[in-house]
Amino acid sequence: MLDTLIPRLQELTVILYATSVLLYFIDFLHHNRKANRTAFWLLLFVWLLQSFSLYYYMVEKGRFPILTIFEGLYFYVWVLITFSLIINSIRQVDFIVFFTNIIGFIVIVIHTFAPEQIGSTVLAEQLVSELLLIHITAAILSYGAFSLSFVSSILYLIQYNLLKQKKWGKRLWRIADLSKLEQFSYVLNIIGVPILMIGVILGVQWAHIKLPFVPWFDPKVIGSILVVVVYCIYIYFRIRKGMAGKALAMWNVAAFLILLINFFLIGNLSSFHIWL
Incomplete structure (x- = not known):
């Protein structure tokens, strides 16, 4: 039933x-x-x-x-x-x-x-392990944090343009102010980056245990490491270089687009990933 x-x-x-x-x-x-x-x-x-x-x-x-x-x-x-x-x-x-x-x-x-995709489901059953489950769960949780951070940066850019063009209205006041949107986006990335790094490390450990060799040059592995690096650069610019405002929001939007490319495009080129 x-x-x-x-x-x-x-x-x-x-x-x-x-x-x-x-x-x-x-x-x-x-x-x-x-x-x-x-x-x-x-x-x-x-x-x-x-x-x-x-x-x-x-x-x-x-x-x-x-x-x-x-x-x-x-x-x-x-x-x-x-x-x-x-x-x-x-x-x-x-x-x-x-x-x-x-x-x-x-x-x-x-x-x-x-x-x-039934074939993928069968393969998933063959590859199941606690390490793999934690690896994928960590990655998805980080993607959730990055998604909300991306939305915050988009709203920041909308608010920034409204203020620059002096278009006052109800929507302007209902969007959180620029400093709060920037801080919210930053905090979400601070949460997302270590979770994604943990996911990548666990994924490498799983590959080391289950595969004959760790496929360091697999497109998905390279893409995942690139995503981590891009978000780490965002944090570095924010903390060490004092970058703020529109430039930082644009960088965050670009980082999320790279994440999407890694997920939907590069993932299909992988020789061993099921999907993530």
Whole structure:
């Protein structure tokens, strides 16, 4: 019975998520607090449905379901929604929640309506280990932090341009001020970088144990190290060089684009990665 119920729940999740994003958009346009609160409670219900689905898959497969792109995308959306709910509960930053969940909604639609890759699932079962699970979980958590940091930098650039053009209005005041957006983006990167570094180190350790040799020149390995280096340079510029403002926000946006290229493009060139 659950085998037929879970797909229906996923479709319901997409519908509720779409409604939540739509209500956040209405709030974005008209500063409608009722729409904002309704969107928040719908988002919380979406999180509960996703949590139930993750638990079901974990029981069904006997492991944490993140070893294929089909599973990993779902967990990534769960991470984004979790971060959104936490941020919304701690402090009112509606626009960060709205734009973050646009990313989450796009990903969950891709996950729900794309066919699952059975071959990858079989391979994942063969490669499963606690080290690999922690490696992938750490990477996805860092991607979630970097996603929110990216959204903060985009809002920073929007706010910066509005102020430069002297376009005063309700949206200008609803976006957090520049210093808070910059600090928020920086803190998220400070969190994301060590988590990603841990993930990369654990991935290398797993390769050392499971493979005949560590494939240092594999495109995915090189790409992952490049992502770490780019974000470390961001932190170096921020702390040691005193870089701030638009230049730092642009660097952060570029770093996230490199992360996306590494995930979607370079990952397909890897000779041993399942997907991550």
